Amino acid sequence: MALSQLLSSSSRSGNRLKSLSSAISLRHPISTDTTPITVETSVPFTSHQCEVPSRTVQTNAKELLTFFRDMALMRRMEIAADSLYKAKLIRGFCHLYDGQEAVAVGMEAAITKKDSIITAYRDHCTFIARGGTLLEVFAELMGRQAGCSRGKGGSMHFYKKDSNFYGGHGIVGAQVPLGCGLAFAQKYCKDEAVTFALYGDGAANQGQLFEALNISALWDLPAILVCENNHYGMGTAEWRAAKSPAYYKRGDYVPGLKVDGMDVLAVKQACTFAKEHALKNGPIILEMDTYRYHGHSMSDPGSTYRTRDEITGVRQERDPVERIRKLILSHDLATEKELKDTEKEVRKEVDDAIAQAKENPVPDSSELFTNVYAKGLGVESFGADRKEVRATLP
Amino acid sequence: MAAIFQGVGAAATLSSSPSNSFDSNNSFLSPPRSFSVGKGASFSVIRSGGILNLNSKGRRAQQLISNAVATKADSAAVSSSSKPGHELLLFEALQEGLEEEMDRDLRVCVMGEDVGHYGGSYKVTKGLAKKFGDLRVLDTPIAENSFTGMGIGAAMTGLRPVVEGMNMGFLLLAFNQISNNCGMLHYTSGGQFTIPIVIRGPGGVGRQLGAEHSQRLESYFQSIPGIQMVACSTPYNAKGLMKAAIRSENPVILFEHVLLYNLKERIPDEDYICNLEEAEMVRPGEHVTILTYSRMRYHVMQAAKTLVNKGYDPEVIDIRSLKPFDLYTIGNSVKKTHRVLIVEECMRTGGIGASLTAAITENFNDYLDAPIMCLSSQDVPTPYAGTLEEVTVVQPAQIVTAVEQLCR
Numbered sequence: 001m002a003l004s005q006l007l008s009s010s011s012r013s014g015n016r017l018k019s020l021s022s023a024i025s026l027r028h029p030i031s032t033d034t035t036p037i038t039v040e041t042s043v044p045f046t047s048h049q050c051e052v053p054s055r056t057v058q059t060n061a062k063e064l065l066t067f068f069r070d071m072a073l074m075r076r077m078e079i080a081a082d083s084l085y086k087a088k089l090i091r092g093f094c095h096l097y098d099g100q101e102a103v104a105v106g107m108e109a110a111i112t113k114k115d116s117i118i119t120a121y122r123d124h125c126t127f128i129a130r131g132g133t134l135l136e137v138f139a140e141l142m143g144r145q146a147g148c149s150r151g152k153g154g155s156m157h158f159y160k161k162d163s164n165f166y167g168g169h170g171i172v173g174a175q176v177p178l179g180c181g182l183a184f185a186q187k188y189c190k191d192e193a194v195t196f197a198l199y200g201d202g203a204a205n206q207g208q209l210f211e212a213l214n215i216s217a218l219w220d221l222p223a224i225l226v227c228e229n230n231h232y233g234m235g236t237a238e239w240r241a242a243k244s245p246a247y248y249k250r251g252d253y254v255p256g257l258k259v260d261g262m263d264v265l266a267v268k269q270a271c272t273f274a275k276e277h278a279l280k281n282g283p284i285i286l287e288m289d290t291y292r293y294h295g296h297s298m299s300d301p302g303s304t305y306r307t308r309d310e311i312t313g314v315r316q317e318r319d320p321v322e323r324i325r326k327l328i329l330s331h332d333l334a335t336e337k338e339l340k341d342t343e344k345e346v347r348k349e350v351d352d353a354i355a356q357a358k359e360n361p362v363p364d365s366s367e368l369f370t371n372v373y374a375k376g377l378g379v380e381s382f383g384a385d386r387k388e389v390r391a392t393l394p
Numbered sequence: 395m396a397a398i399f400q401g402v403g404a405a406a407t408l409s410s411s412p413s414n415s416f417d418s419n420n421s422f423l424s425p426p427r428s429f430s431v432g433k434g435a436s437f438s439v440i441r442s443g444g445i446l447n448l449n450s451k452g453r454r455a456q457q458l459i460s461n462a463v464a465t466k467a468d469s470a471a472v473s474s475s476s477k478p479g480h481e482l483l484l485f486e487a488l489q490e491g492l493e494e495e496m497d498r499d500l501r502v503c504v505m506g507e508d509v510g511h512y513g514g515s516y517k518v519t520k521g522l523a524k525k526f527g528d529l530r531v532l533d534t535p536i537a538e539n540s541f542t543g544m545g546i547g548a549a550m551t552g553l554r555p556v557v558e559g560m561n562m563g564f565l566l567l568a569f570n571q572i573s574n575n576c577g578m579l580h581y582t583s584g585g586q587f588t589i590p591i592v593i594r595g596p597g598g599v600g601r602q603l604g605a606e607h608s609q610r611l612e613s614y615f616q617s618i619p620g621i622q623m624v625a626c627s628t629p630y631n632a633k634g635l636m637k638a639a640i641r642s643e644n645p646v647i648l649f650e651h652v653l654l655y656n657l658k659e660r661i662p663d664e665d666y667i668c669n670l671e672e673a674e675m676v677r678p679g680e681h682v683t684i685l686t687y688s689r690m691r692y693h694v695m696q697a698a699k700t701l702v703n704k705g706y707d708p709e710v711i712d713i714r715s716l717k718p719f720d721l722y723t724i725g726n727s728v729k730k731t732h733r734v735l736i737v738e739e740c741m742r743t744g745g746i747g748a749s750l751t752a753a754i755t756e757n758f759n760d761y762l763d764a765p766i767m768c769l770s771s772q773d774v775p776t777p778y779a780g781t782l783e784e785v786t787v788v789q790p791a792q793i794v795t796a797v798e799q800l801c802r
Contacts, residue, residue: 116551118547147584148584149582149583149584149586150584150585151584152581152582152584153582153583153584154582157582157583159582159583159584159586159587160586161583161586161587166547166550166587167579167583168582168583169574169575170574171570171574174543174570174571174574174575176540176543177539177540177541177542177543177544177546177547177571178543178544178546178547178550178571178575179547180540180543180544180547181543181544181545181546181547181548181549181550182547182548182550182551184544184547184548184553185547185548185550185551185552185553186551187529188503188529188548188553189551189553207539208537208539208540208543211535211537211539211540211541212537212540212543212544214535214537215534215535215537215540215541215544218535219532370585371580371581371584371585372580372581372619372620373580373620373622373644374580374588374643374644375643375644
């Protein structure tokens with residue numbers, strides 16, 4: 001991950017820790033310690049029609065600190081986006097992911113860039129996890145040229161082709177058939193890779209999901225459908241929208257796994273398990289039990305359909321960043337101050353990216369007509385090979 | 395080598411048009427008969443075959459694409475000097491095109507209902523499953539929304555799926571995928587993804603198939619930015635357009651017609667492609683430009699016989715490219731004849747004819763001597779009863795009357 005390189009380059013703790021020469025001490029330099037640490041996930045997994053992965057997860061200091069940094073970065077980025085939206089620099093729709101960072105980070109830790117991810121409109125953090133830069137995010141949100149889609153997509157249309165991140169889709173549920181299509185292409189080309197198609201608890205009631213799941217199961221496609229269940233489909237609670245809110249069981253003949261989506265290690269374990277499963281046996285459904293602190297989007301206060309107590313309760317008990325912080329501190333992998341320093345660094349990075357994005361120019365007017373068709377149509381008439389036959393239309 | 399230009403085998407074929415003689419081998423500067431000199435500037439045009447065509451004095455040379463059309467016209471009889479090709483039916487031509495492209499490029503795959511083991515409900519994919527296997531010719535369950543979506547997802551990674559709608563009308567269920575994902579992904583991703591998908595299927599009014607199976611979806615899809623639409627009408631252009639559509643980097647919707655699948659024609663043996671954005675000159679003429687596509691071409695040609703007997707000389711153009719319109723060919727024709735009649739099978743409201751009328755009026759208003767007439771189907775669901783269904787679509791007699799009215 002790009003972020004881990006940033007971590008190792010900016011680590012200042014290495015110097016300080018050299019003075020501790022004890023071999024038994026766990027206080028190794030943050031960026032290089034890979035001694036395995038065993039942690040148990042917060043809750044056991046529940047499964048439907050498949051065996052349950054182990055509750056014990058192997059990890060190490062480097063990984064945990066990377067997790068912490070990545071999630072802190074995402075958290076900061078989303079909060080900064082919140083302020084930018086209120087300052088009217090971001091317009092339209094802005095769906096924030098804070099609270100759900102563990103899903104993006106944990107999933108990324110379990111897979112490679114050859115595996116594909118496709119998600120819906122809450123895609124800022126998934127884009128970062130896949131290797132996108134903060135500048136691309138903020139520039140796209142503000143509609144500038146340096147944005148990942150050249151300013152023409154917006155918040156709901158982040159894509160990164162070279163790391164197999166397929167977006168970024170505004171219509172609820174429409175990305176799941178696309179995801180199964182990606183899995184089909186992987187099977188067709190014998191890629192030995194899998195596709196993670198993410199959707200929400202609201203989209204779980206879409207018919208096209210079941211259609212796509214049926215086809216994926218029939219054709220044995222390496223598709224992993226991940227339901228990010230944050231318990232609210234915009235303003236409608238899941239018990240009011242779904243007769244059966246056990247989304248991991250909805251696949252019927254397709255196995256499913258329910259995961260605590262606020263525990264990044266559990267997410268990582270589940271995704272590793274799912275990838276292995278999908279490559280051998282076809283589709284599997286993962287339900288990530290997660291929560292979003294913000295409303296559905298910036299135009300939704302998020303408090304009309306749930307109590308503030310509920311939100312603060314989840315923040316106190318299940319917050320993914322806090323959980324990792326506690327884990328790091330309890331295993332003595334870094335001091336409180338070091339973590340705070342990381343957070344300050346991250347904050348500065350975000351602020352710098354915003355400043356840079358603000359300087360970036362808006363797209364040229366000619367950009368309106370680029371990328372409508374591949375190789376530009378409507379002005380010149382091309383032959384089938386788009387090489388020779390041309391006529392300039394009057 | 396692929397011969398990229400149209401009419402390669404049949405270029406020497408003369409149409410039944412009375413006054414034109416045409417030498418296909420040399421330059422296309424055949425002296426025009428009675429051209430009305432338009433206001434145009436001279437411009438160079440690289441036409442099909444890469445032959446540079448310089449126009450001076452504002453005369454526009456006409457490229458005669460008088461390939462053998464399987465109409466009631468006797469054009470087939472004069473194809474003696476053309477290369478001996480092979481005769482086949484339109485659905486076989488589509489199949490040939492599809493098979494050749496699948497042979498040529500491993501990334502091409504077909505998905506649709508009953509396309510595999512059954513051979514296709516209109517036999518367009520017959521034999522392909524046996525030849526290419528189940529992973530390249532995929533039988534899908536009846537789930538248009540999702541398998542169209544899957545085709546688009548696969549196209550995003552670089553595969554080239556050909557999605558078949560058993561009847562075009564069923565693709566209404568996939569409208570979201572076609573409009574939002576297929577058409578717009580290239581734009582919203584800032585050019586990162588291309589969607590080289592082909593969506594094809596039969597549409598149009600058939601023989602008493604009922605309202606829901608007689609739909610003309612070209613009018614619904616025409617506004618979607620980012621897609622191309624073509625309509626085939628002869629075995630020659632069916633094969634050519636199928637191949638061009640598969641090779642195109644853009645999403646292409648290929649409209650076939652239920653009633654045209656059994657048309658027979660002789661097509662060249664060698665590899666050829668038809669230009670996706672070009673219209674086809676079916677019958678050059680002087681008095682009026684008749685623009686049409688798909689099945690209505692044959693109604694128009696039938697009316698043309700009557701019109702010729704009555705002394706009119708209609709110019710018939712099969713527009714083929716429904717999005718974008720080939721305003722170049724159409725414009726040249728308008729500048730020559732100054733009268734336009736559009737004959738289409740879409741409904742009157744919001745159909746292809748309506749858009750074409752607007753496009754011609756915007757661009758060529760000064761050249762028109764009379765308002766554009768547009769004959770379309772009635773704005774009703776297609777009835778089952780045969781007599782009523784006949785009246786729903788445009789009949790040759792109405793075309794004759796319209797031309798007479800226009801040329802008054």
